[in-house]
Amino acid sequence: MKKNDKHLGKYMVAHWQLYVMIALPLILLIIFSYVPMYGILLAFKDYKVTLGIWNSPWTSNHGLNNFIRFFNNYNFKECLRNTIVISLYSMVVSMPCSIILALSLNYAKNVKFKKAVQMISYCPYFISTIVFVGIINLMFDNRVGVIGKFLFEQLGINVLGKASLFPSLYVWTGVWQGIGFGAIIYIAALSGVDMQQHEAAIIDGATLLQRIWYVDLPAIMPTAVIMMILNMGSILNIGYEKILAMQNQNNIAMSEVISTYSYKVSLVSTFPDYPYATAIGLFQSLVGLLLIIITNKIADKLTGNGFL
Structure with missing residues (x-):
């Protein structure tokens, strides 16, 4: 030694x-x-x-009183449901969209067109959350918005005020904002594909879709699995900034998530309850850690592409 x-x-x-x-x-x-x-x-x-x-003294119930308060809260189920629905919806939609964009750009022949698409798709990511939500409100306002006014007059739909439409509005505007940036990692993975595999596939008579299915997708599958595992870890930690900015009294039934509830009871409340908010945050982190471990084990068994 x-x-x-x-x-x-x-x-x-x-x-x-x-x-x-x-x-x-x-x-x-x-x-x-x-x-x-x-x-x-x-x-x-x-x-x-x-x-x-x-x-400071420990709380009652062996120090678990703050957790019990949260679980027994009247809107715990609502917050948990909204958080899971929006997170899973976003994960199911965002990742495939980023992969499709990466594959499309990978096969684009015109260099100028490819760079133009990349620039246009990347730009929204660098817009601040508040400005981006302002753009959404202007577009979907039922009085002056280009899209919102049309939908309200023709179909009677108030997009910003209908609670059931909030998850779709949040997720698809998020796709618009992040699809270009999300595609970067898959474009990088595709750049490492051996061109000899494509040449062999072309000689064997494979079509473009077959080359994508049998050559490109297996190549980016490890990256996609890792991204899925990381996203599962943050399923309860959905960012509150955009949701809070989009929230109003009409859609709060579907827009109140754990993060916004924690923010309100800790910082906005007249009598801030920091231990209660800390318990909520710890609950989110523990669930995220558990989901990462479970998802990693499942991914490793099915594809062999887990972390360990």
């Missing part, structure tokens, strides 16, 4: 530049990712500002 320690010490001295390079990211990771974990204690505490987190 001592001999190994000496070898390790000599290696570190000889390659000290590498350890200096990694020191700053490691310190930042510890400060911003590990030190804040101390705040998780809030979820189990009856927090008193004057006492601090550590000295």
Whole structure:
């Protein structure tokens, strides 16, 4: 053991530049990712500002009172349902759309057309959330919106005020905003496909669709599986900014998700309940971790493309 320690010490001295390079990211990771974990204690505490987190008393029910309050809350089922519906809907729609765009661009012959499509599809991603929601409101307003006015006058549909349409409005506008950026990783995966496979397929008489099905899709399948596993981990952590900006009294039955509810009880409430909001966040994180592990195991068994 001592001999190994000496070898390790000599290696570190000889390659000290590498350890200096990694020191700053490691310190930042510890400060911003590990030190804040101390705040998780809030979820189990009856927090008193004057006492601090550590000295505040534990809640009743063995410290689980905040979780029990959340599970027994009158709109827990509604928030959980809306979160799962919107997340799964977004996952089922967004990933195939990004893959289709990547495949289409991969086979585009005209370089100028290809670059133009890439630029047009990437641009919406860099628009801020509030500005993007403002564009959505202008387009679907039933009085002045180009699309909204037509739908309201012809079909009597108020897109922004109909709760049942909120998931579709949220997901498909998200596809519009993120499809170009989401396709980047699949375009990169397609660039690694061996062209000899395509040449062999062409010689064997394979059509374009057959080449996509038997050559391109298997090549990007590992990437797609990894992306699916990562997305499953955030199924309950759907971003609240866009939903909160799109939310109104008419669609709140389908737009109230766990993230927006947690935000309201912790920061917007007249009497902020930080332990309660922390318990909600911890619940989301634990479910996300469990889903990542389960999805990874299933993906590994079925395709052999899991993380481990």
